[in-house]
Amino acid sequence: MLINEQKHDNIDIVVLSGRFVMADSPEVRERLKVLIDEGQGKLVVDMSQVSFIDSSACAVLISAFKGMQLKPGRLLLVTSPVVQSLIELTRLHTIFEILPNLPAALDALSTS
Amino acid sequence: MDVIILADRKGQELLPLTDNTCIPLLPLAGKPVLEHTLEALIEAGFRQAHIVLSPHAEQVKEAFGNGERWGMRLTYSTSRGEEAPLQILASLQNPPTPPFLIMRGDIVRSGSLKSLLEQAENNPSPCMQALFGTKKGFVMLCRNPQSAELNQLNWAGSTQQPTGIELNGAVALLDSLAAFHQANLDAAAGRLPLLIPGRQTALGLTQGRNTEVYPQSVKQGIALIGAYCNLHPSVELSGEVVIGDHVIVDRRAGIENTVILPHSYIGELVELRNAIVRGNDLIRVDNGAVLKISDTFLLADLTTSPINKGLGTLYNRLAGVLLLLVSLPLWFLANVLVFLQKPEKYFNEYRLRGNKIEQDDFGLPQRAGFATWEYNVTVPVLRYLPRLFAVISGDLRLVGALPVSPETAAQRTEEWEKFADRAPAGLLGPTQLTIPADAPEEEKLMSDSFYWANFSIQQDFRYLLQALRMLVSRKAWIG
Numbered sequence: 095m096l097i098n099e100q101k102h103d104n105i106d107i108v109v110l111s112g113r114f115v116m117a118d119s120p121e122v123r124e125r126l127k128v129l130i131d132e133g134q135g136k137l138v139v140d141m142s143q144v145s146f147i148d149s150s151a152c153a154v155l156i157s158a159f160k161g162m163q164l165k166p167g168r169l170l171l172v173t174s175p176v177v178q179s180l181i182e183l184t185r186l187h188t189i190f191e192i193l194p195n196l197p198a199a200l201d202a203l204s205t206s
Numbered sequence: 207m208d209v210i211i212l213a214d215r216k217g218q219e220l221l222p223l224t225d226n227t228c229i230p231l232l233p234l235a236g237k238p239v240l241e242h243t244l245e246a247l248i249e250a251g252f253r254q255a256h257i258v259l260s261p262h263a264e265q266v267k268e269a270f271g272n273g274e275r276w277g278m279r280l281t282y283s284t285s286r287g288e289e290a291p292l293q294i295l296a297s298l299q300n301p302p303t304p305p306f307l308i309m310r311g312d313i314v315r316s317g318s319l320k321s322l323l324e325q326a327e328n329n330p331s332p333c334m335q336a337l338f339g340t341k342k343g344f345v346m347l348c349r350n351p352q353s354a355e356l357n358q359l360n361w362a363g364s365t366q367q368p369t370g371i372e373l374n375g376a377v378a379l380l381d382s383l384a385a386f387h388q389a390n391l392d393a394a395a396g397r398l399p400l401l402i403p404g405r406q407t408a409l410g411l412t413q414g415r416n417t418e419v420y421p422q423s424v425k426q427g428i429a430l431i432g433a434y435c436n437l438h439p440s441v442e443l444s445g446e447v448v449i450g451d452h453v454i455v456d457r458r459a460g461i462e463n464t465v466i467l468p469h470s471y472i473g474e475l476v477e478l479r480n481a482i483v484r485g486n487d488l489i490r491v492d493n494g495a496v497l498k499i500s501d502t503f504l505l506a507d508l509t510t511s512p513i514n515k516g517l518g519t520l521y522n523r524l525a526g527v528l529l530l531l532v533s534l535p536l537w538f539l540a541n542v543l544v545f546l547q548k549p550e551k552y553f554n555e556y557r558l559r560g561n562k563i564e565q566d567d568f569g570l571p572q573r574a575g576f577a578t579w580e581y582n583v584t585v586p587v588l589r590y591l592p593r594l595f596a597v598i599s600g601d602l603r604l605v606g607a608l609p610v611s612p613e614t615a616a617q618r619t620e621e622w623e624k625f626a627d628r629a630p631a632g633l634l635g636p637t638q639l640t641i642p643a644d645a646p647e648e649e650k651l652m653s654d655s656f657y658w659a660n661f662s663i664q665q666d667f668r669y670l671l672q673a674l675r676m677l678v679s680r681k682a683w684i685g
Contacts, residue, residue: 116640119649149656150641153649160648182263184655185622187284194299202296 095144097125104134105203107196111143116150126158135167138199141177152186159189170199208302209252212294213240213311214260215361216287219381222487222496223467228262229312229380231269233450233467235393236403236414236432238269239380243311244276245401250319254279256302257311258294260287261621291356301351309345310359314389316399317375322347325371331355335370338377343370375399384491387482390465391446394430402430414451432468452508471506485509500565522604526597526633529604533591540581540588553579553592558609560601561630575612576601586643587682590633597633605666606632607654608641618651626651629658634673 095112106129110122129137139155141147155171162169171192173181181187193199217224223232230240240257247255255278259266263284273280285294291308295301302308307319317338322345326334332350335358336343344359376398378389392398394412404414408421414433422439423429429443432451437443440458447461450468455461460477467484482489485507488497499505544552557575564574578596580589593609596602602609607629618627632638637653657665676682 149636149652150645150649152652152655153646156648156652157646180656182284183659184652185261185625187263188260188286188621191286191297192284193297198296 095122097122099125099129102200103204105136105138105200106133107138107140107200109140109143112145114141114144114147114151116148119150119154122151123154123157126154127161130158130161130165130167130169133167135162135165136203137162137167138170138172138193138196138203140172140196140199142172142174142195144174144177147177147180152180152184155190156186168203170202172196172199207252208306209247209255210295210298210302210306210308211240211243211255211257211311212291212308212359212361213266214258214285214287214289214294215310215312216261217312220383220386222489223383223386223482223484224261226262227265228260230259230266231262232380232386233432234314234378234380234386235390235400235430235448236450237401239314240266240270240311241276242314242400243309244270244273244278246315246317246319248276248278250323252307252319253277254281256281256283256298256300258283258285260285288361290362291359292352292354295351295356304351305347305349306351307345308348308356308359310361312361313344313377313379314393314398314400315343315345315375315377317343317373317377319345321373322371329371333358335359336373337370338373338375341377341379343373343375343377344379346370383482383489387465387480387489387491390448391463394448395428395446404430404432454508469508471502471508473502473504473506476504498565519600523598523600525604526594530594530598533594536588536591540583540585540591543583543585543588544581547584548582551582554582555579557611558596558601559612559615559631560596560609561603561606562601573615574601585683587677593633601631603630603632604634605669606630606635607657608635608637608650614647622655623651626655626658629654629661634669636669639669639672639676 095110095114095118098109100107100109108126159169171190172195173192193202213230215229217229220229231238257280259282267282270280283298322336326347332353333346333348333355335346342358346359348356378385378398380386380389389398393400393402402412404412406412410428411421411424413419413431416433417431417435419431419437420439423437423441423443425442425444427445429447431449434451435449435453437455438457441455442460445463447464449466452469453466455472456474458475459472462479464478464481470483470485480490480492482491483505486499486505488499488505555577557577559573560576562574564572566572576596579592581591583589593602597604609631615627618624636657637650641650641653
C-alpha cells in the first residue's frame with residue numbers, strides 16, 4: 095500500500111492507495127498518530143484509491159478517530175465504494191464523518 | 207426533479223422498538239415507515255430518490271433495494287445520524303440539482319406532494335416547506351442548497367418559526383412510543399390517510415393475504431390485520447387494533463386499542479389494552495410501562511435469536527465432546543508442563559460472557575456469564591484447553607467471536623461496538639486465530655465485527671480447518 099502525506103494550509107492529508115490490510119496497519123497507525131499529535135487538529139484520510147480494507151485497517155481508523163477526539167480535533171474520511179461498503183457493514187458510518195471527495199473534505203475543514 | 211429523503215434518525219425516542227432496527231423500517235399500518243414516503247412520491251410522479259440513512263442502513267438497503275419493486279430508482283448514502291441537512295447535502299457524492307425536493311422519510315405524512323409543488327412553483331422563496339396546520343410537514347421544495355431554511359428539516363430541532371405552504375393532510379412525527387402507537391391507530395381509522403395493504407372483508411375489518419380471522423372477532427371499532435396471521439375465533443378485538451404480519455392470537459384473548467408488531471404470539475386469555483406488543487415486549491402507552499414478558503404462554507417472539515445462527519447448539523456440544531476426547535493427550539501434557547513451570551498455581555480462574563440467555567433482575571434477556579479457567583502455562587493451545595468444557599456446556603460455540611468478560615461487554619455502548627457484540631462467542635474464530643493477544647482492543651472488536659458481518663456456515667468450517675492447521679504451527683505452541 096502507498097502512503098502519501100500532504101499539507102493544505104493547516105490541514106493534514108494522508109492519501110492511501112492500494113490494499114490496506116493488517117501488514118500495513120502498524121505503519122499507518124504510527125503515521126496517523128504523529129500527524130494527530132503534531133498537527134493542528136484537522137486531518138483528512140483520503141482512501142478514495144484504496145481497493146480493500148480489512149478489520150485491522152478499520153481498527154487503525156478507529157484509533158485515529160479516538161486520538162483526534164482527545165486532542166480535540168476533526169478527522170474526515172474520503173472513501174472509495176469498497177471502503178464505504180465495509181464501513182457501512184460494520185456500522186462505522188455512525189461515528190466517522192465521511193465526505194465524497196478530497197475538495198469537499200478540505201472545504202468542510204477550512205470552514206470549521 | 208431530484209429527491210433527497212433524510213431517514214437518518216437515531217431512534218432513541220422509540221426504544222426498545224429501535225434496538226434491532228431503525229425508524230424507516232418500523233411497521234406502520236402494515237408497511238415500513240419509509241414505504242409511505244415512497245408511495246407519496248410515486249403518487250406525485252417521482253421515479254427516483256436518494257435516501258440518507260444511518261443506523262441499520264444495511265437493513266434498509268436490503269428491504270428496499272434499488273427500488274424496482276416500487277418502480278423507482280433508489281440510491282443511498284449514510285450519515286452519522288441526525289446530521290444537519292446542510293451538512294448532509296455537502297457530503298453527497300452527487301448533490302441535487304435545484305430545484306429539488308427534500309423530505310424526511312422517518313416520519314409519516316399524508317397530503318399531496320403535487321399540491322406543494324404546484325403552490326411552490328409561483329413562490330420565489332429559496333425553500334418552501336409544507337405545513338399541516340401548525341405542524342411542520344418536514345418536506346420542502348428547495349431552490350438553494352445552501353439556504354439556512356433547510357435547517358427546518360433538522361430532526362435535532364430548529365428554533366426557526368415554521369413557515370411555508372399549508373396543505374391538507376396530516377403528519378405523524380413518531381417522536382415517542384405513544385406517538386407511534388397513535389399514528390398506527392390513526393392510519394387504521396383513516397384519520398391519517400395512507401395507502402393501507404389488505405382488503406376489507408367485513409365492516410371495520412381489513413386483512414392481509416393468508417390471514418385467518420373471523421368477522422365476529424371485531425366487536426366494535428376497526429381492525430387492520432396483516433398477512434399470514436391466525437386469530438382464534440374466540441378472540442375479541444375492540445376499539446382500534448393494528449396487527450402486523452405473521453401474528454398468532456390464541457383463544458379468548460382480548461385486544462383493545464393496541465398495536466401488535468409482526469412475528470408476535472399473543473397467548474390464551476391475554477388482555478391487551480392501550481399497548482404496543484413487539485414479540486415478548488409489552489409497552490403500555492398510557493402509563494409508560496415497558497415490560498419484557500418471560501412467560502411464553504402470554505407473549506412470545508416468533509422470530510429466532512441471531513445467537514442461534516450457525517452450527518446448531520447440539521452439534522457444537524457434540525463437537526466439544528469429540529474434541530475433548532481427541533485432546534486427552536494434550537491435557538496430560540498441560541498438567542506436566544504446569545507442574546514443571548508453575549507448580550504453585552495450576553489454574554487462573556475468570557468469568558466470560560457466553561451465549562446462553564438469562565434474564566436480569568428486570569426480566570430483560572441478557573447473555574449469561576460463565577466461570578472458566580486456563581492452565582497457567584505459556585503454550586496457547588494448552589492454556590485454553592479448559593474452554594472446551596464451555597463448548598460442551600453450551601456457553602461457547604466451537605466457532606465464534608472472541609469471548610469477553612461481562613465488564614468488557616458492558617463498555618461496548620456505541621452502535622458499531624454493539625454490532626460486533628451480537629456475534630456469538632466461540633472457542634475458535636478469526637480473532638482467536640489471527641489477531642495477536644496484545645493487539646489493541648478495537649482491532650479485536652473489528653475482527654469480530656467483520657466475522658459477524660460476513661457470517662456463514664461455510665466460513666465457520668473454514669475457520670475450523672484453519673484451527674486444525676494451526677495446531678501444528680509455531681503460534682499455537684510458542685504464542
